[in-house]
Amino acid sequence: MKYGVAVFPSKKLQDLANSYRKRYDxxxxxxxxxxxxxxxxxxxxxxxLEEVVLSIRKVAENASPFQLKVIKYSTFYPTTNTIYxxxxxxxxxxxxxxxxxxxxxxxxxxxxxVPHITVGQDMMYDEMQDxxxxxxxxxxxxxxxxxxxxxxxxxxxxxxTTYETFLIGK
Amino acid sequence: MKYGVAVFPSKKLQDLANSYRKRYDxxxxxxxxxxxxxxxxxxxxxxxLEEVVLSIRKVAENASPFQLKVIKYSTFYPTTNTIYxxxxxxxxxxxxxxxxxxxxxxxxxxxxxVPHITVGQDMMYDEMQDxxxxxxxxxxxxxxxxxxxxxxxxxxxxxxTTYETFLIGK
Numbered sequence: 001m002k003y004g005v006a007v008f009p010s011k012k013l014q015d016l017a018n019s020y021r022k023r024y025d026x027x028x029x030x031x032x033x034x035x036x037x038x039x040x041x042x043x044x045x046x047x048x049l050e051e052v053v054l055s056i057r058k059v060a061e062n063a064s065p066f067q068l069k070v071i072k073y074s075t076f077y078p079t080t081n082t083i084y085x086x087x088x089x090x091x092x093x094x095x096x097x098x099x100x101x102x103x104x105x106x107x108x109x110x111x112x113x114v115p116h117i118t119v120g121q122d123m124m125y126d127e128m129q130d131x132x133x134x135x136x137x138x139x140x141x142x143x144x145x146x147x148x149x150x151x152x153x154x155x156x157x158x159x160x161t162t163y164e165t166f167l168i169g170k
Numbered sequence: 171m172k173y174g175v176a177v178f179p180s181k182k183l184q185d186l187a188n189s190y191r192k193r194y195d196x197x198x199x200x201x202x203x204x205x206x207x208x209x210x211x212x213x214x215x216x217x218x219l220e221e222v223v224l225s226i227r228k229v230a231e232n233a234s235p236f237q238l239k240v241i242k243y244s245t246f247y248p249t250t251n252t253i254y255x256x257x258x259x260x261x262x263x264x265x266x267x268x269x270x271x272x273x274x275x276x277x278x279x280x281x282x283x284v285p286h287i288t289v290g291q292d293m294m295y296d297e298m299q300d301x302x303x304x305x306x307x308x309x310x311x312x313x314x315x316x317x318x319x320x321x322x323x324x325x326x327x328x329x330x331t332t333y334e335t336f337l338i339g340k
């Protein structure tokens with residue numbers, strides 16, 4: 001069974017992201033707009049899940065709520081034809097990401113951490129260039145406080161369900 | 171902003187429900203398979219949300235994990251052309267539902283409580299009759315322990331995001 005850890009931002013930011021995602025993101029219907037804090041990982045044993053939950057809870061307790069700032073749109077091209085909202089790389093966010101991926105939570109990590117909210121993926125090159133060109137000219141300056149994150153699991157159809165939310169610093 | 175409270179059952183039961191939902195449920199992509207414990211309600215004020223969360227947390231703390239038993243498929247016809255998995259009406263489940271809809275949580279409640287997991291809705295009459303006819307002959311006997319439920323909020327596109335999970339009896 002596949003699990004992952006993510007932040008779901010406010011409804012306001014999710015609605016903005018979805019206004020693009022519904023047209024440009026092939027995973028639009030699989031999961032709400034989010035910032036991935038821990039890449040998908042496999043767990044097949046309930047006891048193991050309990051250990052992971054305890055470790056994550058400890059990380060949450062010892063972390064502090066942080067400011068989420070979205071500063072511009074960007075793209076992972078040429079690695080992938082993905083467009084995303086770039087999230088400011090704050091120390092708090094990197095610390096939280098590090099804690100969720102080290103020690104007993106140190107599973108495989110494929111990418112270096114680029115905090116972001118995907119708004120388009122698997123796009124055709126021409127459309128991606130067209131959309132990012134327009135988005136680069138849009139002013140985006142959103143800030144909010146993040147005080148929670150979620151452990152999710154994936155169903156057979158590829159959609160994600162929240163298993164547990166963790167309040168940061170509680 | 172619209173909120174609701176629901177139980178998400180195990181991946182196994184969700185996968186089974188989704189095998190029908192993807193064909194017969196118009197809300198398939200809006201929310202994972204669930205049992206509604208509190209019908210959607212409006213909250214527009216952050217302070218009010220905090221009060222509601224505190225009340226729900228108290229309900230969760232004072233409740234006990236319960237057995238979820240799915241016993242057969244049924245339909246709300248002629249009220250609506252909906253097909254659902256019927257959930258056994260246990261005292262624990264009714265108590266939890268009652269607590270989540272009384273006192274400071276007593277908002278409008280439209281329907282009497284029939285615990286269920288919807289697998290088809292807004293169906294054409296003929297197709298509904300055909301599908302429920304087949305499902306009535308299927309053996310379904312699933313049981314699991316429910317130890318958590320979720321407070322969700324709705325985005326502009328109709329999808330639901332989990333705001334917080336509550337561990338029952340913790």
